[in-house]
Amino acid sequence: MADQTEKKYITKEDLSKHNKPGDLWIAIQGKVYDVSDWIKSHPGGEALIVNLAGQDVTDAFIAFHPGTAWHHLNSLFTGYHIGDSQVSEISRDYRRLAAEFRKLGLFEKKGHVTLYTLAFVAALFAAVLYGVLACTSVVAHQIAAAILGLLWMQSAYIGHDSGHYVIMKNKSYNKFAQLLSGNCITGISIAWWKWTHNAHHLSCNSLDYDPDVQHIPVFAVSSKFFSSMTSRFYDRKLTFDPLARFLVSYQHFTYYPVMCFGRINLFIQTFLLLFSKREFPDRALNLAGILVFWTWFPLLVSCLPSWPERFFFVLTSFTVTALQHIQFTLNHFAADVYMGPPTGNDWFEKQTAGTLDISCTSYMDWFFGGLQFQLEHHLFPRLPRCHLRKVSPVVQELCKKHNLQYRSLSWWEANVWTIRTLKKAAYQARDAANPVVKNLVWEALNTHG
Structure with missing residues (x-):
């Protein structure tokens, strides 16, 4: 209990104020770090830290960094902890899954x-x-x-x-x-x-x-x-x-x-x-x-x-x-x-929403380079491609548990979806330039595609 009372706390609102060049703080697992100077040495570039500054970035940190990176955080610790941080259920599951993959050695076993x-x-x-x-x-x-x-x-x-x-x-x-x-x-x-x-x-x-x-x-x-x-x-x-x-x-x-x-x-x-x-x-x-x-x-x-x-x-x-x-x-x-x-508190949700998988047979994995498992790759970017097919069912179950979309389309279906998206925006661009429908053919095209 003595250790708990000696801790210094700040709120998430206090943390959010440290989001400007020269004053960049982030939180990882409740601990606050000052990365204002480290940003220039960050292997991933400055933009990543700037975009997430003033936030809890635990999920993103877990996704991008190996276990050895945690040791580098000690020198950046401000001495503060987040007093009002709350971890969502899906973030808990994501972190638990990443820990399980680490224990199984999946991040290190790269195959041939x-x-x-x-x-x-x-x-x-x-x-x-x-x-x-x-x-x-x-x-x-x-x-x-x-x-x-x-x-x-x-x-x-x-x-x-x-x-x-x-x-x-x-x-x-x-x-x-x-x-x-x-x-x-x-x-x-x-x-x-x-x-x-x-x-x-x-x-x-x-x-x-x-x-x-x-x-x-x-x-x-x-x-x-x-x-x-x-x-x-x-x-x-x-x-x-x-x-x-x-x-x-x-x-x-x-x-x-x-x-x-x-x-x-x-x-x-x-x-x-x-x-x-x-x-x-x-x-x-x-x-x-x-x-x-x-x-x-x-x-x-x-x-x-x-x-x-x-x-x-x-x-x-x-x-x-x-x-x-x-x-x-x-x-x-x-x-x-x-x-x-x-934002740092919806990592799993944003990756799920922004990606589509392409389904294929296992003997075509070489052709797609593993990136047909796009969601799996985005959730665990350090996971070697030889494991992406293995972890796919686990990711699907996690999506189902939290009512999130897991979209895996055939190559043909993915093309149809993409062309449909482009066509919709194309017609909207035409409509913006020509707000008055000039003829029935044009109206039919915009209505039925």
Whole structure:
């Protein structure tokens, strides 16, 4: 009892006032920590802490951090505890489930997925080189292009896994895997990926905080984008001008063609970050990795005999990777969205609302990289993909217990849901521009889709 009386307490309202740069406090399991200075050293970036500052972040901390991270909190402890904190029943269940997974060693048992995937990528790369350098037929070159697209997809999954947890023996090897699979092989900076992907996980499907749903002027998943909202992630206005209105009005038609050129946007985003004034770790290594990609890929393309073949080689390889871009959008475009910053006391609910799973047979897990279990991945981002199918029934039961949606759709159904979402927003964009229904055909289209 003596220890209890010596504790210093503050209220949740007191905690909420410490949410400005230079004065950032968070609470984890009832203890309050000052992260004002630590924010610059935070491996996950500044945005994550800023967005959750002044809140209890226990669930998010458990989701993103290994057990060793708890020891680093001691030096940040303010000496205060939250006196009026209440843990919801679903948060208790979530924490209990995470503890059970930890006891079972699931976060550490990674299987041999990385070894198999790396070997597969190496074999694919050899096949691409053979198809381009040793074959002369146009058909062989196109097959090589399709294989290259598949290679990029599988390499991206390695980059994704290594960004969430240590897939190699130590952190140095893990960083090498990131740079190799991301920068060197796919041409997409792992630094850019970490910057955006961490924010996406934390603020899943927040229209103004999640960069993965901010695609103005090309796409809008909600009519709320029509008010030209400000992106809190990019810190700029997402202007809904006449061009955006026109493109969004036909987005359900342009969705698949645009996905075929999705890699170009990723290349642009990579260069914008690498040559920006924004501070991020390993800038030189990221630049070197990108230089490797833009050396081997143009050289490979230049080995083809003519410009038409080179054009179609690049087009085919990009088009194959569209399958992955489509998959990523299927997981979120048709799910629930919200406005405002993420909150720390509804972690499970927000992840459930903002994600859709894609059902498939187990022998297709390699193709989806485990990310067809999107909800499971969002709830436990450090869980190796080889365990996602195993824990899926447990997550389903927890959702059922708390009356939360667990949506697992076939690939076809997920596409239908996504196109329906895009079509709805497209018609709303047209209606906003033309409030008066001009003819019965237009009215029928808007009524029945």
